[in-house]
Amino acid sequence: GAGVSQSPSNKVTEKGKDVELRCDPISGHTALYWYRQSLGQGLEFLIYFQGNSAPDKSGLPSDRFSAERTGGSVSTLTIQRTQQEDSAVYLCASSLGPSGHLAGNPYNEQFFGPGTRLTVL
Amino acid sequence: RKEVEQDPGPFNVPEGATVAFNCTYSNSASQSFFWYRQDCRKEPKLLMSVYSSGNEDGRFTAQLNRASQYISLLIRDSKLSDSATYLCVVNKGEGNRDDKIIFGKGTRLHILP
Numbered sequence: 230g231a232g233v234s235q236s237p238s239n240k241v242t243e244k245g246k247d248v249e250l251r252c253d254p255i256s257g258h259t260a261l262y263w264y265r266q267s268l269g270q271g272l273e274f275l276i277y278f279q280g281n282s283a284p285d286k287s288g289l290p291s292d293r294f295s296a297e298r299t300g301g302s303v304s305t306l307t308i309q310r311t312q313q314e315d316s317a318v319y320l321c322a323s324s325l326g327p328s329g330h331l332a333g334n335p336y337n338e339q340f341f342g343p344g345t346r347l348t349v350l
Numbered sequence: 351r352k353e354v355e356q357d358p359g360p361f362n363v364p365e366g367a368t369v370a371f372n373c374t375y376s377n378s379a380s381q382s383f384f385w386y387r388q389d390c391r392k393e394p395k396l397l398m399s400v401y402s403s404g405n406e407d408g409r410f411t412a413q414l415n416r417a418s419q420y421i422s423l424l425i426r427d428s429k430l431s432d433s434a435t436y437l438c439v440v441n442k443g444e445g446n447r448d449d450k451i452i453f454g455k456g457t458r459l460h461i462l463p
Contacts, residue, residue, distance in 0.1 A: 272394070337451070339396070339451070
């Protein structure tokens with residue numbers, strides 16, 4: 230079956246340009262997460278969607294970053310006026326339901342896409 | 351105290367040995383605990399959930415210690431293929447349906463031939 234897909238897989242852009250990253254979650258998954266990971270570093274949480282709404286945007290590093298989700302499915306992460314420090318792998322994950330409480334709930338597992346490797350020159 | 355804290359390692363362990371690492375969490379209200387595995391330049395994948403009574407999956411055993419607020423992962427008879435980064439994952443513990451999970455920075459494990 231289809232997993233989480235992300236596009237593009239690689240993106241090289243010049244400093245100051247805008248980029249748009251796309252995530253297609255697993256069909257039926259209501260929760261969607263964006264993370265970024267710099268080389269050799271841990272996951273940095275960016276934003277979480279439940280359906281089309283974003284209860285938690287606390288991880289967005291600046292107002293150059295925004296994300297939306299439409300139809301409870303596809304999500305796009307937009308970075309405006311890219312900077313070199315934005316270079317990282319951007320990972321998207323989805324889960325059946327909120328990955329919070331209810332220990333052991335099967336809704337909790339997050340399935341990750343392969344990521345988009347963004348390089349800002 | 352960080353929300354989720356792990357020893358970054360690396361742990362260099364000979365093949366066949368047993369290795370264990372812990373992860374501490376700050377919120378006593380957290381209820382969901384997981385170990386994820388991330389191979390080099392790959393996305394994280396769920397290794398196992400951690401249940402209150404502890405659980406085992408083949409060579410892997412996970413334990414939860416609520417009193418001291420840590421979870422542990424034990425790998426027995428380690429294989430070369432176990433080399434990876436192990437991510438500790440805990441829910442934030444806000445008690446609502448939008449509660450999210452927090453990933454630790456990971457512990458790197460190298461199994462040596």
